[in-house]
Amino acid sequence: MRAIDPAAPAGLLIGSDRLTRTSLDPHPHIYPATGAPNATVALAGAAEMDMAVAAAKEAQREWIALNVDQRRDMLIGLADVVREHLDELAELNTLDYGVPISYAGNAVMLDQFLRHFAGYVDKPQCSSTPVSGSDDLNLIEREPLGAVGVIAPWNGSLVVAASCVAPALAAGNAVVFKPSEVAPLAALRFGELCLEAGLPPGLVNIVPAAGDGGDALVRHAGIAKIHFTGGGHTARAILRAAADNLTPVVTELGGKSANIIFDDADLDTAATRSAHQGPLMQSGQSCACASRILVHETVYDAFTERFLAVIESTRIGDPTDPATVFGPVISAAALDRILGVIGEAVDSGSGELLTGGRRLADDALAAGYYLEPTVLGNVDNTSALAQTETFGPVVSLIPFAQDDEAVRIANDTPYGLNAFVHTQDLTRAHTVARRLQSGSVWINQGSRISPQGPYGGYKQSGSGRTGGLEGLREFQQVKNIRIGLG
Template sequence: MQRTLPECLPTPRLIIGAEELTSGSGGSHEHRNPATGEVQAVVPMAGAAEVDAAVTAARAAFPGWRDLDLNRRRDILLEIARRIVADQERLAAIATHEMGIPNLLAGPTAQMAADWFTYYAGWIGKAGGDVIPVAAGDALDYVRYEPVGVIGAIIPWNGPLVAIGMKIAPALAAGNCVVLKPPEHASFTALRFAELAAEAGLPPGVFNVIPGDGQAGAPLCGHPGIDKITFTGSAESARKVLTTAAQAITPVILELGGKSANIVFPDGDLDAAVTMAVGAGLVTLSGQGCMLPTRLLVHNDIYDEVVARVTGAAQQLTVGDPWEPTTVMGPLATAAQLERVSTVVSKAVADGSGKLLGGGERPAGLSGGYYYSPTVFGDVDPASHLAQKEIFGPVLSILRFNSEDEAVQLANNTEYGLAAYVHTRDLRRAHVLSAALDAGGVAVNGFPIVPSAAPFGGIKQSGFGREGGIWGLREFQRTKNVYIGLS
C-alpha cells in the first residue's frame, strides 16, 4: 500500500485571529511518529502571551459572529461539514501520523465530526426561548438563550477530530467564539480543521488554535476573558482546570475518564458480546478511549466459554504498521503511554491482581514504535488497580459474577461513571440494569458511536455537563429572563 507522505501534515503553527505564528513563548515540542518513534515535526507551543492574544482576538470577533445573520451562520457550519467529508483522506492520513491509528480505520472519524456540524447547523434559528406564564395583562415574562461569549476548549490527543465536532460545533452554532488548545503531541488535526473552517467562510478570530501544554492550559483556564471552559482529559488534569478556573469563577464542562463495565449474561448474544469486548475493549484506539468497555463482567455459567473466545480472538489480532491494510491495531500514541501501560501490566502480574491470559508484552519486531500487545487478564480482583483505574491501553480485565445484583455492584464499584454496557435478551433485565447502573450512558446489546443528537457525559469522577443534542447546545448558552410590565 502506498504510504501517504508527511507532507499531509499542516504547517505547525499557532492561529490567532488573522495571524499565524511559527513560534510561541511556551517553547516547542518534537512530535514523534508513534509507529516509528522518529521525530516528524517540531510544534511551536503557546504560553501566556499567546493565550492572551488569542482571547483578545476572540473577544474582538464575538460581536460580529453573535450578530451574524442566522442563515449565514448555519450555511458556514454546513460548509464546514461538507469540507470535512471532502477532506476525509487527508484527515485520516493526519490521524495515522499523529496518533498511529490504522489508516483504514481512521477515515470514518471525518464523517462523525461532520455529522456534529450538520446536526448543530440545524439548530441555528430553531432553539428559541420560552414565555413564562404571569397574570394576564400585568406583564410579559420571557426567557432568552444567548451565547456565553468566548469559550476555552481543551481537547485530548486520542480523538481530536471527533472532539472538535462535539465541542466546537455547538459552541459556534450558539454564537460563541472559541480558543482551542490542542495537546502539543496532537495539534495537526486541529490545524487542518482551522484551515477548512476558514475556507468555509468562518471569520478570523472566531476560531483560534494555540497548541500547548500546561503553560498554555493554565493561563487559558484562568483568563478573565474566557466565559466558559470545556475540557476533555484525565481527572488529574481536570482538578488543575477546576482550581484555576475557580479563581475567576469560570464555569466548566468536564468529560473525563472511565472504567466502563461490559456485562454479559448467559442469554445474551455471545458472538456479539465477544466481538464487542475485543473490538471496542482492545482494538479501538488501541484501548486509548474514555468510554471503551475495558472491564468485562461475565456470568459464571458462561465465564469459561467467553474467556476462551475473547482470549483466542485477541491473539488473532494483527498489530503493526498502521499503513498496512491488514493492521487492525496500531501503536500507542506516545512513549509515555507505552511506559504507563507496561508499568501497570508488570505490577499486576507481580502482585497477582489477575491471571494473565494473553499479551503483557511488546510485540516482536516492532521495537521502533510504541506498540503493545493486546492484553487480557482473567479472574481480576475487583479491588485491584486493574479493575479500578483507567489504564488507557489495550488491557482488558475480566471479572466473574453470579447474579444481577452482584453484576450491578461490581459495575458501580469504581470512582468512574461514564458508560456501561449490557448483553441480554431479557427486556426486564435490560430496563432494570439501565436504571441501576451508575453511568452517564448505558448501551444494551451494542456499542454506540455517540450520536450527535444524544447527550454524552459522565457522573462521579467521569465529569459533569453534557455534549450532544439540545443539552450540548444549552451548555454554550446563558439563560436570561426578561420581565416587562404592561400595566
C-alpha cells in the same frame, strides 16, 4: 498518506495567521508507530493565548451580528468542506497518535455534528411564561457566552471539535481550541478548513499548548467558559485555576467501564464487540474503553475462549495500512507505564494473565511503541487493576453469579462514563440499564456517540454533556426579560 515536513513547524492558527514562532520553544512531535519525529509544533504560551482570546472576542461580535440564516448556512458550508477533506483529516489523525486508519473515522463525526447543530441556529431558543399575579410579558432567552475555551486530549481532537466546537458555534460563540501538543495536526487542519469555508477569522483559533499555555487559557479573564476533556488529575488543576475568575468548567473525564455479558448473550457477537470496545479500539486509549468485562459464571469459559480468539487473531501493524486493526500506544513513557500496571497485577495476584503482556519485538514494529493486547482473567474488582484507569490495551475478566452482583460490581468504581450490557432479555436490559451509575449505557452494541444524544459522565467521569439539546445549552446563558404591561 499526507507528507509532513518535520523541519517546517506546524504553526498556531490565530485569526487568519499561522504563527510558527512563539514565546515558547517548539515541540518535536513523535510518531508512535516508529518512535521518530515527524513534525515540529509551535506552542502557545500566555502571550499567544492573549492574542487568541482577543481574536475570538472580535470574531464573536462579527459572528453574532450575522442573521440566523447566514450563520446556519456557513456551518453547513463548513460541514461540506470537512466532508471533502475526510480522508485527509483521517490521515492526519493517524499521524497524530498512531491510531489505525481503519479506526480514524473521527472526521465523520465532525461532519455529522456540524450539520446537526447548524440546524439549531434558526430554531426557537426562547420561551414565554405567565407570571403569577400579573399580565406582564415574561421572556426567557438563551444567549451565547462569548469566547469559550475548549481543551482536547491527544486521543480525540476531532471528536472534541465535533462535540464541542460545533455546538459552541451554533450557540453564537467563538472558540479558542487547545489541542494537545502531542497530537495537534488534525486540529490545525480543521482550523484552516474553517477559514476556507468562510467563517470569520478568529471564530475558531487553534492553539496547541502544553501545561503553561493551557493554564494561561484557563486563567484568562476573557474566557467565559472552559470545556475540558481528559484526565481527573488535570481536571482538578483546571478547576482550581478557573476558580480565580469564577469561570465555569465542564468536564468529560476518564472511565473504567463495565461490560456485562449475561448468560443469554450471543457469545460470538459479544466477544467480537467486547474485543473492539476493549483493548483493540485505539489500543485501549479511550475514555470509552470497556476495560472491566463482567461475565456470568455459567458462560465464563465459553466467552473467554471466543474473546481470546478474537484478540489473538487481530491484525497488528502499520497504522497507515487499512488492514491494520491494532496500533501502538502514544509514547515510550506510556508503554513503560502500562507494562508496569500489568507486571504489578500479575505479581500481586490480582488476575491471571491469559494473553499478551509484552512489548512487541517484531523487526517491523520494534522501533514503535507496540504492546500486545492484554487480557487478565478472574480479576479482583477491588484491585488497582480494576479500579484505576489504565489507558492502554489491558482488560480484566471478572466472573459473577447473579444480576444484582453484576450491577454491584459494575457500580463499584469512582467512574461512571459508559457501561455496556449484552443480553437477549428485554426486561433485564431495561432493568439493569436503569440501575447502572453511568452517563451512557449501550445495549448489545459498542459506544456510538451521535450528535442527537447527550454524552457525559457520572461521579468522577465529569460533569455536563455534549451532544443533543443538552450539549448546545452548555454553551448558552439564560436571560429573563420582563416587560410591564399593566
